[in-house]
Amino acid sequence: MKRLYFSALSALFSVLAFVATVSIKPACFSLFYQPEIPRGLKK
Template identity: 50%
Template sequence: MKRFLYGMLPACFAVLVAVAHAGVKPACWLIIYQPEVPKVLRK
């Protein structure tokens, strides 16, 4: 049973990383992407 769980953990973590990456990808196109702040919000 332990052997099965230890074999499945890397696959589960890979799926979690893929889901997290898919959620972040639309928010930033590049690693250092920073959106422009609207003039109304600047002080």
């Protein structure tokens, strides 16, 4: 039972880490490329 709980916990943590990475990366990119957005829209 303990092993099952540990595997479920690790799976949950990996999913949370994946979601955090997916949600944080676009935010970082939009912050970094904020000055480039008007230039990109002009194209």
